[in-house]
Amino acid sequence: MRLFAVLAFFALAGYTVYLDITVRDKLEGSRWAIPSHIYSRPLDIFPGMVITRPELVGELKQLGYRAVAHPDSPGTFAQSKYRVRIYLRGFTFWDGSSEPRIIDLRIEGNVVTALHDAHGNPSDSARLEPRLFGSISPGHHEDRALVRLEDVPQDLVHALLAVEDRAFYKHFGIDPRGLARAMWANLSAGGVVQGGSTLTQQLAKNFFLTQERTIQRKLTEMLMALLLELHYEKDEILEAYINEVYLGQSGNRAIHGFGLASLFYFARPLDELNLSELALLTALVKGASYYNPFRSPERAKTRRNLVLGNMVELGYVDSTAAAEARKAPLGVTRKGRYSSTEHPAYLDFVRLQLRRDYQEDGLRKAGLHIITALDPRIQGVVEKSVGQRLSAIEKQKNLPEGSLQSAVLVVRTDNGEVVALAGGRAPRFAGFNRALEAERPVGSLIKPLVFLAALERGYSLASMLDDGPLVVEQAGAPVWKPQNYDGTSHGSVRLIDALSYSYNIATARLGLEIGIDRVVRLLRRLGLNREVSGYPSFSLGAVNLTPLEMTQMYLAFASGGFLIPLRTTRSVLNQDMQPLARYPLSLEQVIEGEQMTVLNAGLQSVVAKGTARSLNTRFPPNLKLAGKTGTTNGYRDSWFAGYGGNYLAVVWVGRDDNKPTGLTGASGAMQIWGDIMKEVHIQPVDLPAPASIEYVQIDQYGQLATGxxxxxxxxxxxxxxxxxxxxxxxxxxxxDKSAKKQSWLEKLFDTNRK
Amino acid sequence: MRIKILSGLGLALVTLVVLASCTTTASRPERQPISDQAAVVNWVDSARHFRDRKQFDQAAVILERALRIEPGNARLWHELARVHLDQGNFDQAIQFATKSNALTRDNELKTSNRRLVNAAQSRCTTTSLSSCRKVIQNQYGRP
Known part of the structure; x- marks a missing residue:
């Protein structure tokens, strides 16, 4: 018997030592595997900026800014017909911190005409903080945003103490009176109805133990709580608790800690919440699912009010404040709230690019802050346009509902930043990402490459091409007879017309004349980083490429001949918001300015009078938009790539089962493209021509036709x-006179250019 | 007599005004500011400050921010080229100067770009960055 007692003692002692090591290891090491958080771009605000008042207010609302009569605290704003007054929050950017401050904007039409500070002094610029829109989390799907106790509102601490552990600052990890009270309640009810656990015990349970209710687990929990109290100050325990506690569920991701819960339920940081909102978050501690304010608002309100009642009882708040808080609505919002399932397609690309520099494990656990180029407003436009337009097309073409799919990339033409991306028509669905992964025949979208290769070989827009019937014998393959879309040959056509009207036979013949290998090499030069086969039909787009790859190719055109690697990420900060890495702009000239100017004129002609001419009903001609339609055999793929001065967008529409859609590039993808570009403040294409370029009048037969x-x-x-x-x-x-006149005009134009 | 005095005074006044305007014309204003945007002007000042202190990443971040506002401003691209040159990133220095050139017909700026490319080129030869030579030959011919 004595031996048994000795053995039991040593076993208990050994177990206690083991628990002690476990507890200290957890709290002193990196307590949590903190997911990396992904942010949108910050928004620079300056006089002359193009934005409408509703668009700016939309940005503010997405960031959780509250509309008030007089902005008096960070995260609030007021608006009138021409003015928006904002109390900006502070934020740590890669290039320094900005403190909270008031700005006053005047917006007329879609231009910011004045910017002032709180005292009415003119201000050069301001910056709206980026928006947290996603995370790369550890395998167990726990997501949290850490807060320090000193930044936690006192009302939250009081609320927690009032309902979860009134004796927190008095007990030693276990509260015998509370425990006795709970046991009595449980015995009376004939089951477990009350926990009686202290905050320390709850922390121990959440940290180390399962949810099962056994005596053994309870004893372990108590032992651990004692050890926690032995080693750590009360405030350290409380801070750990505030960051650990489970408070909700977003998809398959668990929301832990009050910091993230605040963003999840209210779309605002914790230090901006009022008494009623803090009481609601506290109410969720008892059961985030049972008291879910979205699903069970009445139940949540009752519990919130109970929290408030306890706070009054203990003198933490006066009854007037509590009564006011009781009257307040729950205040939770779905709009703009943090949700891990937002823009998963864009997140895919961020992850893909960061994987070059970071181990996946590091991304999941290091708590990095990743600032991307995502423009939430344009992303919203893309998602809406894709959904609405596909549904409309399905109805119009009698296609099964939901059968069409799409992929879209929108990028800045000057620096290659991807501002929006859709991987399918369901924007919240984190599945097959068509923008990055769908290798589809590109059809006529490839043709500009053939014409560019020809321009580099001395062809011009006025070169005459033969669009007569073509038969190509291929060793070991069937004879190839390319046909035009309208089934007819057009005889001798100018190169610009072959491009504008997308003539297949003339393009195929041209591709053969200059050499398919040359065209393929050009594609590589413009950014394709894998091998593709160069069959004669390559010139007509019989090659499978992704929307991403097509975007990289067209960016070289839209940027004026520069290869600019597509980028999602601007910078990375560590867990403490210190700069860690930057993804700088880089570029390389891959097309000479002269050839680029000529090709650009060809692509503008596609929109002005060619296969994309219906865009002229939606956009004024002075935008000089450029683009190219693409349709593949049997109407299986509908493509459009096009650009203005500031944005390039590439759109694909098709079916995952590869069945015909009945859509051309113009009737499918181009419609979505137009919907998007209408909303992004598209600017005119303005790629200055080199001084050597000569402008000459030409007739339809490619002859000099001055006058x-x-x-x-x-x-x-x-x-x-x-x-x-x-x-x-x-x-x-x-x-000569014509050429001279043009160069004089050009000179005039250039005197105004910086 | 009074008329003569008045007209004399008037003439003197006109002469003074003309002289004053001549003086203004004579003291040539500084070269135009780099931008009409006060924010951009200030950012470029900050970027130069950082460049002088060899904080090149900070300088580049600010210039890239300015370029997001004014991507067609050839002088901003030139500033970025200078940062990369000083940083020893010769290949990109040449590329940004090339971009600046593509956007301007300002001969003074073109000359500055040319000088910058030459500087990068001469340093490239000793650090054997192969891409430098390729770009220089493509864009500017042999030095």
Missing amino acids: CSGAQTLPFVPGTMPDRYASCASVKKRR
């Missing part, structure tokens, strides 16, 4: 102008 009616002015690389004259042209003199 002829109906002649079209086209840009030419020196030495590529046609040498044939139209009969109506007044020969050389007028040609």
Whole structure:
């Protein structure tokens, strides 16, 4: 018997030592595997900025700013017809911190016409903090945003003490009176109805133990609580508790800690919550699912009011304040709240790019703050446009509901930042990401590459191409007879027309003349980083590429001939908001300015009068938009890639089962493209032509036609102008005069350019 | 007599005004500010400050921010090229100067870009960055 007692003592002692090591290891080491948090771009505000008042207010609401009569604390704003007054929150950016401050904007139409500080002094610029929109979390799907006790509102601490552990600052980890009270209640009820656990015990349970209710687990929990109290101050325990406690569920991600719960339920940081809101969060500690304010608002309100009642009882708040808080609505919001399932497609790309520099494990656990280029407003526009337009097309074409899919990328033309991305029509669905992964035949979207290769070989927009029937014998493969979309041949056509109207035969023949290998090499030069096969049909887009790859290619056109790697991430800060890494802008000229100017004119012609001309009903011609439609065999894929001065967007529409959609590039993808571009304040294409470019009037037969009616002015690389004259042209003199006139205009244009 | 005195005074006044305006014209104003945007002007000042202190990343961050507002401003691209040159990132220095050139017909700026490229090029030869030579040959011909 004595031996048994000795053995039991040693076993208990050993177990206690083991628990002690476990407890200290957890609290002194990295307590939690903190997920990396992903933010949108911050918004620079400055006089001259293009934004409407509703758009700015939309940004503020997404960030959880509250509309008030007089902004008097960070995270509030007021608006009138032309003015928006904002009390900005502070934020730590890669290049320094900004303190909370008031700004006053005047917005007329869609332009910020004045910016002042709180005292009415003019201000150069201000910055709206980025918005947390996602996280890369550990495998067990726990998500949290740490807060320090000193930043936690006193009302929250009081609320917690009032309902969870009144004797917290008095007991030693276990509260015998509370325990006795709970036991009595349980015995009376004939089951477990009351916990009686202290906050310390709850922390021990959450940290180390399962939810099962056994005597053994309870004893272990008590032992651990004693050990916690032995080693740590009360405030340290309380801070750990505030960051640990489970407070809700977002998809398959568990919301832990009050810091993240505040963003999840109210879309605002914890230090901005009022008494009623803090009481509600405290109410959730007892059962985040049972008291879920979205699903069971009445139940949540009752519990919240009970919290408030306890606070009054203990003198933490006066009855007037509590009565006011009881009257308040729950205040939870779905709009703008933090949700891990927001923009998962964009998150995929962030992750993909960061994986080059960070181990997946590091991303999941290191608590990094990742600032991306995501523009929440444009992302919202993309998601809405895709959903609405696909549904409308399905109805119009009698296609099964939900059968169409889409992928969209929107990027800045000057720096390659991806501002929005859709991987499918369900924006919250984190599945197959078509933007990054769907390798589809690209059809005519590839054609500009063939024409660019030709321009680099001395062709011009006025070069005449043969669009007559073509038969290509291929060793070991069937004879290839490319056909035009309308089933007819167009004889001899200008290169610009072959591009504008997307003539297949002329393009196929041109591809063969200049060499398919050359075209494939050009695609590599413009950013494709994998091998593709160069069959003769490559010129017509018989090659499977992803929307991402097409975007990289078209960015070279939209940027004026520069290869700019597509980027999602701007910078990475560590858990303490210290700069860790930056993803700088880089570029490389891959197309000479002269050829680029000529190709750009061709792509503008596609919109002005070619296959994308219906865009002219939606956009004014002075935008000089450029783009290209793409349709594949049997109408299986509908593509459009197009750009203005500031944004390029590439859109794909098709079906996952590869069945025909009945859509051309113009009737499918281009419609979504138009919906998006209408909402992004698109600017005119303004890629200055090199001084060497000559502008000459040309007729429809590719002849010099200065002074002829109906002649079209086209840009030419020196030495590529046609040498044939139209009969109506007044020969050389007028040609020279025309060239001179153009260069004078060009000069005038340039004097105003910085 | 009075008329003569008045007209004499008037003439003197006109002469003074003309002289004053001549003086103003004579003291040539500084080169135009880099931007009409006060924010951009201030950011460029900060970027130069950081560049002088060899805090190149800070300088580049600010210039990239300015370029988001004014992507067509050739002088901003030139500033970025200078940061990369001083940082020893010669390849990108050349590329940004090339971008600056593509956006401007200002001969003074083109000359500055050319000088910058030459500087990068001469340092490239000793640090054997292969991409430098390729770009220089493509864009500017042989030095």
